[in-house]
Amino acid sequence: MNIHRLAPSTSMLLAFDAAARHRSFTRAADELSLTQSAVSRQIQALEQLLDVELFTRDGRHIRLTEVGAMYAQDIAPALARISGASARVGAFRKGVSSLNLATLPTFGARWLMPGLEDFYHQHPGVMIHLHTRIGEYDITESGMDAAINVGVDPWPGLIAHPLIDEEMVLVASPDRLARYPIRQPGDVIDHLLLQIAVRSEAWHQWFTAQGLPLGYMRLGPHFEFSTHMIQAAVSGIGIALVARCLVEEELADGRLVIPLDAGLNSHRRYYLLYPPEKENFPPLATFRHWLLTGKTSITAPNDDASPS
Template identity: 45%
Template sequence: MTLARRFLPSTSLLCAFEAAARLQSFTAAAAELHLTQSAVSRQILALEDLLGTALFLRERQRVRPTAAGEAYAVEIRAALTRIANATLGFRANPDGGTLQLAILPTFGTRWLAPRLPRFLEAHPGITLNLSTRLLPFDFQLDNLDAAIHFGEPHWPGAELDLLMRETVVPACNPALRRRHRFRSAAQLLDASLLHLDSRPEAWARWFASHGLGAPKAPGMRLDQFALATQAAIAGLGIALLPRFLIEAELARGDLVLALDSPMESAERYYLAWPSSRATFAPLQAFRRWLIAETAAAGGP
């Protein structure tokens, strides 16, 4: 940290710069920070002197960041947000820690959430904050410690734990199956198929596993498994769904297998985290617990 401290401005300089860049006004930044306009101006000049370049274009009664200043402001804003969240988390839970976890919506609600009370009971000092994400993101920009990831074992800048495999099945409501009486995969080519935006090739892979080409009809597109499940229950078509996420619907008879022909997905479920958080105690505890839970459920 000795070298780094030479390039570590004080938080007062950074807060003044971030506010001025966001508001494009030294006067407005001063009002927000409860300082005088001259104080903010001096802090910006001190930061520019440290960096060796101008951060703002000064135009009569207004200022605006330079291109380099705007890029710097984005990074500083993210860093200040992370510091503020870390402080808030510590104040809320000084004897433990706060884990910021991104989850896949249906996996989170159907599989993870019912099991979380066991984790929280075993680790009463840890606060777990959840947010839903459908797509990968940048750990350097998002205030997250870890994420549940479905896909290939590749996430730049992150480490991965394999959690479980997945088997998908073609599911529909009982009335639709009775009406069509599907007996072969080829018959599904002419059926109404429900497609997930996040898995556009899923049906093509399923048909290919039966030696068939991709269906020609486009079919309805949906953006989440929960919506696809409800659409299938409503009789809008056949959805290719992870079996472990629809066990309750199958048990109740809301859904049935259009054809008893499961397929293992090429992708897997992983826990991903940035290397910089590898020693973070709440993350270590959650990793151990999650691996044990998925092993008990039959993974990986």
């Protein structure tokens, strides 16, 4: 196999990536500050190198072929990582380092973000770039330096620092409780049960723990993000099982209430995770020290175990 076919030039890949995103050679040329004919030549050269047709042409209109769409999807993350790495090198030269950190969306917004002003005050030379990730993923392959995720030990191949235990609490709006009081576990059967898609088993576990028949459950809508489920509970659509740290603000201002001291112990924790080769990466070491020695004392006790 011709090794050069496996390593197209960056100019070819950038031209193809821009054209694939815009579905236009002209707009790709504008983005890259090139002429339309220059973009076209780069893509033709790439097609000749790979010996495949990446676009179909119909006059001035272009459309990705099936293999072209696959190729565009595969190279986009790699180009983004190269661009990000170059930007970080430039920032480092100017005395600023950065950390690419993946986190669950609601957890990042409600638990981590409120304390980052303090971090930047203490460490103005480190930038934390937050990226939303849900479920399982490879930290290195996704271009991240570290991640905050929820689960149970072990985390194979990763260094894991526990942050907080997941404490699931039952919450409802005061208006809803005024109409349908919850004084004992059995009263929950009068309510629509809001669900997080990746934790659809939570209510089954709660009913089992309380000794209630599963047939009494009135399962309500699924939500992809905890933020949406929390808002649904505040609006009175139903009741929710949610990590306490995600609803501290609503509990403090009275928009949500915990009617029963009967939560759910999921045995899960939130962890700071990273591969061993990143252990001494300076921006990660700075962030890790701040997170483990100061951040956890700033906020509430817990979080969500879903695409929070």
